[in-house]
Amino acid sequence: MKAAVARCAAQGCTPEKDAAAALALSHAQFLMGEYEAARRTLWAALDRNKASARQHPLPYAALLRARVKIDSHLGEYEDARSGSIRQMILLRDTLLAKDHNAIAARVQLADVNAHIGQSRLAESQYRESLNLALAAGDVPVEIATRFRLAKFWTPKGNGPVSTSDRRKVAEILEPIITAVDDERRKYSVPARMIIARLAERSGNADAINAVLRDAPPGSMTAPQLLSFTPVEFKGRSATCQDELEGKSSANGYRTVDKVNTACHDPRNLVSPIDVDKQWINVGFWITPEGTVRDIEILQRGSAYVGDWSKKVERAIGSRRYAPWRPQSGGPGLYRIERYSMTAPYFVPTGSTLRQHSTQTTLEIADITAW
Structure with a gap:
């Protein structure tokens, strides 16, 4: 893979071949935990193909999408957001307004904004993407965006859900639940399951079982996550418990502007470990009954420290999936x-x-x- 990228860098390739080679290498580097190397691979490919981006927008957009993923795993959230913006603008300006890729790029930008806490902006972008998908007749993006909005409006945790939140989720999923066309109808049971989960959180213990009883045979052919206990880390060191107030600096990074007395020591603000090299691969089975078994840590990063992998294992073990039927008839997924x-x-x-x-x-x- 390195040889293919090197040939493109030295001799030149079509944008499609160059992007394919860079994506394959960066994926391999990501899997090996070499995040910075993967990032450099993508940056170099983006630089090589910058001049032809408008003539060949799709391979360039694929490089940007991959870069967004790597940036997020490095904590480079501002770069992830800027990459999503670049992709959206490129596809918006070079493809038809109703093009699937152009609308999907808007959804990805909304995903990034939701992830970094830009909630109002993300919600607005999801709504805009949904309207564009409806106007274009793009059913896959419409369905994906409806599910994203449903998740966006679902309060975190396992506690009761307000009537207004349940109503918003039900309204956004109703066109899927009541659809008569095959493309939407195959997502009807998962959509109903989301609403049932909210009802269960609010006291209706039989809501999920009712959906399963009414579901057509074989309709649940993939596991659908119903609930889990999230992994929780302390937000700051034990010696710095007071809230920090901050503002965004001109370059877009968060600058600590006012710090309480307990937090004056910079060591209490900066991560004490090299978080760039902290990763694990976890394998597990999802059974047809909806439980998780045989959780194991398959790999750890070479610089792994601490016991945070145990928290991940406990969180995975707490997952509850809806009962489903593997198409292959095997032991699960x-x-x-x-x-x-x-x-x-x-x-x-x-x-x-x-x-x-x-x-x-x-x-x-x-x-x-x-």
Whole structure:
């Protein structure tokens, strides 16, 4: 793979071949935990193909999408957001307004904004994407966006859900639940399951079983996650419990502007470990009954420290899926997930150097099929 990229760099390739070679190499580097190397591979390919991006927008957009994923696993959330914006603008300006790829790029940008806490902007972009998908007759993007909005409006945790939130989720999923066309109708049971889960959280213990009883035979052919206990990390070091107030600096990074007395020591603001090299691969089975078994850590990053993998194992073990029927008739689905422990960057007061904060986050990627 390195040889293919080197040939393109030295001799020149078509944008399609160059992008394919760079994507294959960066994926391999990602799987090996070489995030910075994967990022450099993608940056170099983007630079080589910059001049032809408008003539060949799809391979260039694929490079940007891959870069967004790598940036997120490195805690480079501002770069992830800028990459999503670049992709959206490129496809918007070079493809037809109703093109599937152009609308899907807007959805990805909304995903990134939702992930970094830009909630109002993300909701607006999801709604805009849904309207564009409806106008274009793009059913796959319409369905994906409806499910995203339903998730967006679902309060985190396992506690009761307000009537207004349940109503919003039900309204956005209703066109899927009541659809008569095959393309939407095959997602009817998963949509009903989401509403049933909200009802269960609010006290209706039989809501999910009612959906399963009414579901057509064989309609649940893939596991659908119903509930889980999330992985939780302390937001900051034990000696820095007070809230930090901050503002965005001109370069877009968060700058600590006012720090309570307990937090004056910069060591209490900066991540004490090298979060760039903290990753694990976890394998587990999802049974037809909806339980998880045989959880095991398959790989750890070479610089792994601490016991946070145990928290991940407990969180996976707490998952509850809806009962389903494997199409192959086997024992279930074996899944492998990559977990990267990272943290966003910020610039401490009095410094010009970016640092990883103590606001630890987990980035997750399903690498089963990679």
